[in-house]
Amino acid sequence: MNKSGKVFSVIFALSLSIGSLTACSNESASNEGSKEPSEFSAMVKLHTPEVPDKKVLDIIAKETNMELDIQFVPATTYPEKVNTLFATGSFPDSVVLDLDMLTQYKEAIRDGQFWEIGPYLDEFENLSKMKKEVVENTKVDGKIYMIYEGKPASRQGMIYRKDWAEKLGLSAPTNTDEFYEMVRAFTEDDPDGNGKDDTIGLTDRNELIFGAFKTVASWFHTPNNFGVKNDKIEPEFMFPEYMETLDFFRDLHEKGYINKDFPVTSKTDQQAMIKNGTAGVYVGSMGDVQSLYTDAAAINPDVELDVHNKVAGPDGKFTVWSLPGYGNAILFPKSSVESEEELKRILAFYDYLMTPEGANLIYWGIEDEHYTIKDGMAEIKDQSLFDREVLPIQTLEIAEEESNGRLKGYFTYEPQNKAEELFTDNEQYLIKDPTIGLDSPTFLEKSVSLQKIIDDATYKYIIGDLDKKGFQAAVEEWKEQGGDEIIEEFSSSYQEMKK
Numbered sequence: 001m002n003k004s005g006k007v008f009s010v011i012f013a014l015s016l017s018i019g020s021l022t023a024c025s026n027e028s029a030s031n032e033g034s035k036e037p038s039e040f041s042a043m044v045k046l047h048t049p050e051v052p053d054k055k056v057l058d059i060i061a062k063e064t065n066m067e068l069d070i071q072f073v074p075a076t077t078y079p080e081k082v083n084t085l086f087a088t089g090s091f092p093d094s095v096v097l098d099l100d101m102l103t104q105y106k107e108a109i110r111d112g113q114f115w116e117i118g119p120y121l122d123e124f125e126n127l128s129k130m131k132k133e134v135v136e137n138t139k140v141d142g143k144i145y146m147i148y149e150g151k152p153a154s155r156q157g158m159i160y161r162k163d164w165a166e167k168l169g170l171s172a173p174t175n176t177d178e179f180y181e182m183v184r185a186f187t188e189d190d191p192d193g194n195g196k197d198d199t200i201g202l203t204d205r206n207e208l209i210f211g212a213f214k215t216v217a218s219w220f221h222t223p224n225n226f227g228v229k230n231d232k233i234e235p236e237f238m239f240p241e242y243m244e245t246l247d248f249f250r251d252l253h254e255k256g257y258i259n260k261d262f263p264v265t266s267k268t269d270q271q272a273m274i275k276n277g278t279a280g281v282y283v284g285s286m287g288d289v290q291s292l293y294t295d296a297a298a299i300n301p302d303v304e305l306d307v308h309n310k311v312a313g314p315d316g317k318f319t320v321w322s323l324p325g326y327g328n329a330i331l332f333p334k335s336s337v338e339s340e341e342e343l344k345r346i347l348a349f350y351d352y353l354m355t356p357e358g359a360n361l362i363y364w365g366i367e368d369e370h371y372t373i374k375d376g377m378a379e380i381k382d383q384s385l386f387d388r389e390v391l392p393i394q395t396l397e398i399a400e401e402e403s404n405g406r407l408k409g410y411f412t413y414e415p416q417n418k419a420e421e422l423f424t425d426n427e428q429y430l431i432k433d434p435t436i437g438l439d440s441p442t443f444l445e446k447s448v449s450l451q452k453i454i455d456d457a458t459y460k461y462i463i464g465d466l467d468k469k470g471f472q473a474a475v476e477e478w479k480e481q482g483g484d485e486i487i488e489e490f491s492s493s494y495q496e497m498k499k
Contacts, residue, residue: 035065037067038065038345039066041068041069042068042070043070043095044071046073046075047392050388052388052392052393056390056393060362063352063357075267082095082101091335093332093333094330094337095331096328097331100447102146106140109145110140113334114334115334115337116144120344123344126351126404127351129354130148131150134150146330147329147350147398147399148326148328148398148399149330150325151327154322155287155426156218156284157283157286157307157320157426158215158281158286159281159282159286159289159307159415160305164186164191164280167191167193174310175311176216176312179219183200183281186200186279186280199277199278199279199280200256200259200278201252202257202280202281203273203274203282204270206266208455208458210284211262211283215284215320217236217242218319219311221317222242222321223431227434232491232494233434243468246458246471249462254464270282271295275292275295277299286419289307290411292305294387310429319431320426321431322426360407362396362406363394363407365389371386374410375410435490438497439489439490441489446481450483453481
């Protein structure tokens with residue numbers, strides 16, 4: 001991933017004689033006469049090394065009669081870019097915020113800097129199909145300000161070198177002890193058979209949430225951000241399961257079973273270790289298995305990957321952390337969207353993205369070029385072409401397959417089918433965040449700076465720069481700097497909610 005912080009901009013200027021997409025119609029814009037295209041700017045995350053080819057977005061621009069200016073910002077520098085937008089007030093017409101950013105800028109939402117879109121949603125046939133329970137999770141003070149980008153409750157699990165495991169006589173790990181044994185064996189027992197000490201068990205990155213740490217922590221039954229103890233809300237790192245996870249990772253790091261530099265490793269570099277045969281286990285989204293395999297097989301045609309979810313904790317039970325039905329949400333700044341008419345025009349654009357046609361374009365690309373239909377499902381034609389031209393724009397998908405009607409995927413690669421099934425299987429074992437819908441003014445004000453205290457201490461403990469007393473000192477600092485107030489406020493809100 002490019003870490004330069006450069007913002008990539010793909011600008012589509014299409015002066016086409018087609019009509020505008022109205023708020024209440026699903027008909028093609030070209031059936032309504034001729035109007036000049038409307039300008040629309042957006043900023044989204046880029047999760048791939050390169051910006052997408054413009055061909056798919058050209059079609060969307062034509063269908064919606066929009067002149068699109070979409071900035072694709074590398075995910076690694078996206079939070080920094082968002083901070084700059086808030087500091088300068090120079091917003092595009094829509095901006096994507098993830099869960100952490102939504103917490104950080106909740107007061108800005110309350111202060112009226114963004115449009116409340118709830119009163120308009122019923123005017124849009126497709127946007128009104130968003131899942132009610134997920135929309136409920138996005139509300140601020142009972143009001144709807146955002147369109148959500150849906151995610152399965154939990155895609156988390158592991159991807160591993162099945163050929164290495166079979167060579168060493170290992171099966172998919174059923175508990176944390178067996179997981180430990182796998183990463184040990186992949187490091188020490190020459191799984192690639194080349195007689196060299198050149199492999200590691202687990203590849204990880206500079207991301208405590210979507211990297212390996214949070215998923216492994218949930219195997220140990222660590223609460224999801226916060227937990228309930230004696231009818232009181234407390235942060236995850238004040239639970240013994242968090243310390244168990246810290247000790248687990250510290251041991252992996254000390255023994256070299258994980259890449260030593262994981263605190264500064266990008267996702268691209270993390271994945272490269274699976275692709276080039278350096279590492280044997282990847283903990284994160286199981287949906288990454290197809291792209292990992294495609295690139296790995298190009299280097300080594302004999303590579304075999306598999307996916308697995310149920311790694312039980314020390315008590316023999318499996319649990320996994322979950323999202324509230326979405327990972328990102330789209331908001332509309334009043335500083336750039338200046339009128340109700342303009343807002344409705346932009347909502348109409350997103351309404352199109354929630355039609356089956358629009359959703360298929362965003363998610364699968366162009367039929368017969370990027371995918372074909374097989375048994376009523378989308379089958380990717382050329383994975384490398386798809387990864388280059390379509391995968392980067394999947395970040396624009398609105399809601400989820402169930403709501404937007406896009407095609408399900410047909411995968412000839414069996415581990416990808418298995419991954420899709422395991423997403424659903426995970427739903428039986430979720431650890432939910434009990435603070436969704438609760439209020440803590442101090443958390444809104446100080447969560448970013450306070451979380452940095454814990455993140456730094458977590459990394460330092462794992463790499464051996466802090467002992468248990470040092471970590472507890474960081475917890476005490478968190479409490480003194482505002483954490484005690486957060487515990488009190490969330491706990492009070494929790495009690496109110498229970499009444």
